[in-house]
Amino acid sequence: MNMSNPMIESTEIPEINYESVKRKQRIRTFAKGMLFLLPSLLLFGVFLFYPLFKTLYLSFFLTNARGETTVFVGLQNYLGMFASPIFHQSMKSTFLFVLYTVPTTIIIALFLAVLANEKLKGIGFFRTIFTSTMGISVAAASVFWLYLFHPSIGFINGILEMIGMESIGWLTDPKWALIAVAVTTIWMNLGFTFLVLLGGLQSIDSYLYESADIDGASYFYKLRRITIPMLSPTLFFVITVTIINAFQTFGQIDILTQGGPQNTTNLIVYSIYREAFTNYQFGTASAQAIVLFVIILIMTIIQFKLGERKVHYQ
Amino acid sequence: MTMPISKKILFYFLLSISALVVFAPALLAFVMSFMDNKDIMTGSLPQSLSFDNYIKAFEQFPLLKYLLNSFIVAIAITIGQLILSSLAAYAFVFLEFKGRDLLFFLFIATMMVPFEASIIPNFHIIRDLGWIDQYPGLTVPFFATAFGTFLLRQNFKQIPKELREASQIAGMGDFKFYLKVVLPVAKTSLVTLGAYGFLTSWNMYLWPLLSTTNDTVRTVQIGLKQLQTQEQLNDWGVIMSGAIIVIIPTMILLFLGQKQLQKGLTEGAIK
Incomplete structure (x- = not known):
């Protein structure tokens, strides 16, 4: 073993490690952050954002009594509403x-x-x-x-x-x-x-x-x-x-x-x-x-x- | 600050008149709940006071069941809100990660969506989950709250960052830090948010009206509506006793936590 190799390694490896550790750390904190936020985000998604878009979607349709869409009517619901x-x-x-x-x-x-x-x-x-x-x-x-x-x-x-x-x-x-x-x-x-x-x-x-x-x-x-x-x-x-x-x-x-x-x-x-x-x-x-x-x-x-x-x- | 006596008298006079006017509707209802129906109908002063209306209300209606349902629903929502919003607030204060600001904006955005505007698909979701006439249907949609998250975030921010750094050096993980340090320090804010959460969920009206079809999980607010519409004889004494029972828990909570609520609401609201 010569003497220069470990010298080079010791100056290079920490730098590479530093970068990858930093990236790993970033992924870890991101995952952790999401974990803390997940319950709220999940419920907002299911009971707020999705229903909002579904409301917009429904507003372009006629529905049956169960709320399933039947006929696409475009803006007809809006036009009818503003004329009513x-x-x-x-x-x-x-x-x-x-x-x-x-x-x-x-x-x-x-x-x-x-x-x-x-x-x-x-x-x-x-x-x-x-x-x-x-x-x-x-x-x-x-x-x-x-x-x-x-x-x-x-x-x-x-x-x-x-x-x-x-x-x-x-x-x-x-x-x-x-x-x-x-x-x-x-x-x-x-x-x-x-x-x-x-x-x-x-x-x-x-x-x-x-x-x-x-x-x-x-x-x-x-x-x-x-x-x-x-x-x-x-x-x-x-x-x-x-x-x-x-x-x-x-x-x-x-x-x-x-x-x-x-x-x-x-x-x-x-x-x-x-x-x-x-x-x-x-x-x-x-x-x-x-x-x-x-x-x-x-x-x-x-x-x-x-x-x-x-x-x-x- | 000392006030001249004439000014003091003026203030007490205005305060008393205002208090009387503000409290009159509740006071009248309270007195009526002990009155005989004959006295109410003729508009005379009460000849006798008794608990008959209360006994009648409990006998003719499953009021006890409604009250129990309301307690279960309100406590479940309160606990759910405390857990979810404290977790979210922790992430917004102590964890720095990419996309945090975007997610924070998403939380703000939820305040622009009134629940009433998304109530139709929500009703269908609950129905498809089989949650009509079930406790989860009455509670789970309300667990996540932006207001609660902001209120707690405001409070968590006052915890010095050095404390987190020190705990990191001591090898304390985030969840442990959240549980062992942040939550105990923020106890008063948690109590405030809890009181507010209980108050609002106890008083919910539209959603329980939609998501309950029978007595199994029906809350006391909807029970009161039933009492009022089914009393064909216009037995106002019984109706009022029902209304008084409905407001007792929240009134007690309000009297105990008034100062807390005031501080919490202004802090969460303004900053």
Whole structure:
């Protein structure tokens, strides 16, 4: 054995090993990463991504009652849907519903959060009360309001009669039904919205208020100049979540009005449900589901894009 | 911060009025659940209070069975979500591998797909798996959650990377590190996510309505709907007692975990 060989080997081999070890390591960490992510990815694939594409696929077909495709109809389901007065009514009601619920929920919840953010004795009790509707399910809340809106024995008509006004068919009058469902929804969402906004308020640095106090700023000045701007990321989040939730409304409708009277409360998810699972028109129902998906998609993208730029972050 | 007494009184006044208005629907239902049906129908103040409505509700409806089903479903979903999202969050924080950012984007993308938009094929999948009226059909589709993953990821990020390096030198593998170090450190976040998961799955409505056709796995929310539609006599006392029973577990959870939830929701949501 000569002396130079081992010398050469010892300088070359480690380098080659280093590369291959690195590659092996990379494959190993990749495999490990996938292993940790696999359960989530698998379930997202089966119950979210695949169904989404299947919905798109179904929307180009007619189906039988079992949901198997029968005839390819191209865009016919979409064309039929956009020409249908029932779908127009459904879209109109859905957007009206968003308009009724979102600003009101946020204004009331913000009012409650500002009140409950004061350092007063017993404030914890009030916070608990304001949060409480978060623990009340859609079914229970709807049953509560079904009674409150009851035409003859209901609490609200009782008050109306007491002050000498005529009672209202809250859930049977096409003029009022959507408003009644909106009121129920606002009440239901109050707890969650309040809790998030209160969290946002509490994370504002108290130093800002102290220095404003030194300058002798008024309560409303502080509210307008410190609280609202500092709260804007939270507000923005809450607005998007409330809008998305409003588009997904189902339970209240199912218990309070079943989409009636005259389809005035036939919001989009209820419309999809009825088309698919009572009329067994899975093709047209899928076309509606795609519309819902596109709306939510746009909302989420707006949240991501605008949320970063237009909102004041700390 | 001291407040002048007049301002204090104003605040307490506003707080009390608001609390009364917000709590009135639940309070009325609570009182009605103890009232005689005659008193409810005539709108008079309760002449007598009793547990009769509750006894009736339990006797006429398999409420106990529904409650048990709801507990099984909600606990299964909670545990499933905790396991899956903590595993995923671990990968996103501690493992560096090619394609991680792409997968992270995929997780974000799931938030753009409302479950309602994919409910038709989902129903067919469950049916073809034979999972209608089965616990897996009610629970498995909800195990994976992007929200939970983000919430825990936020928390895991606060664990110093040096800790992982030190454990690597000590020869600790990733799974052991996840189990022995990360999970115990992130206990409060896990509790928050658990409470939130339980709350939302206990309150689920549309999916249990579709995926149950009989009493075997039917949850209490759908049971309440049945109670409400089948009470032909409009026995509001019984209906309200059913609704009160439905909200008791979540109300207790909310009262206990309010502070936790508030912190967790704002953290997971904003950052």
